[in-house]
Amino acid sequence: MGSGRASPDRAQTAELARATAAATLPNRRTFLRDLGYKEAETPDERLVDAIVAHGPAKEIVHRVQGHLDAGADHVSLHLLTATPNTPPARQWEQLAAHLLV
Incomplete structure (x- = not known):
């Protein structure tokens, strides 16, 4: 541990x-x-x-998959950043690379 x-x-x-x-x-x-x-x-x-x-993205993907496995037909994601007025395009791209496989 x-x-x-x-x-x-x-x-x-x-x-x-x-x-x-x-x-x-x-x-x-x-x-x-x-x-x-x-x-x-x-x-x-x-x-x-x-x-x-x-x-990390893999933990977020695991949580999303858990909701889908439990019967959800969709999962809403809101990306949080330390700079809320900056578009999080790079973070969305990184997360999408793990979710859209």
Whole structure:
């Protein structure tokens, strides 16, 4: 097993996911409570990992495939970047290369 510490890239993506989750949680608290999250007020690691696929492209592809395997007929993706006003074309291209195989 690893050291328990996240890699710098993983830590950065987790922090971005956590910040985004915190910003969107007010609109989703009831939904999250219905899914069993008792305190959807604070985006802890468990909650962030449940609602935001983050990390390397292969991990995101694995999460998308999990939804499809569970019966979803589509999966909506929103690419998060540290620079929200910059079009994430390069990131979409990288992710698409893994998803469209």
